[in-house]
Amino acid sequence: MSQTRAYHSPVRAEQAERTRAAIVEAARELLIAEGFPGATVQRIAAQAGVNVDTIYRSIGRKGDVVRAVVESAISGTPQAIPAPQRDYVQRIVAAGTAGEKIDIYAAAITRILSRLAPVFAALRDASRVDVPSRELWQGISERRARNMRDFAADLRATGELRDDLDDEAIADVIWSMNSPEYWILLVEERGWAPDRFRAHLADAWRRMLLR
Structure with missing residues (x-):
């Protein structure tokens, strides 16, 4: 009996992962296309090809x-x-070096924002009427700020940062420019290519933060 369970467990885990991925992708597409009101659990389930109960079981409400x-x-x-x-x-x-760290992060945040910005637009609209959505975005924003303080401390350890800016100021500068709002302004509204956005972040942070 135990051998049967051990044999099937990886298969079930892989299937559950595929199901979760399908639900998340369906929800992402509906949020972008229809906004928060249109992305109902029923429509997410239909688009993902699963039952509503499967969503509640595998992810939640x-x-x-x-x-x-x-x-x-x-x-x-x-x-x-x-x-x-x-x-x-x-x-x-x-x-x-601080420059290498900045280059790595500028490239990473560009990839992240290309995925996050469209979702952010839907979540921003939802936060005006839906308290959980507002709390979700506020929590993620605060988490970004904490992560940027860690990043600032890591940059500081190289000895290359400006002495007239403390770690809190460094973190705030990076936090403000790695936001979906900044991406939307430059990439979506002004038509910048993602690679230009990445190069801009790396260059601006080097100029503003390093000696």
């Missing part, structure tokens, strides 16, 4: 699904990944 979409946009996978475990964060920590 609509607010949980929206959170999963946002976390997926940040991590690039169906699951949330804590910042210290992300590949680009580990490469930043391992990099030897």
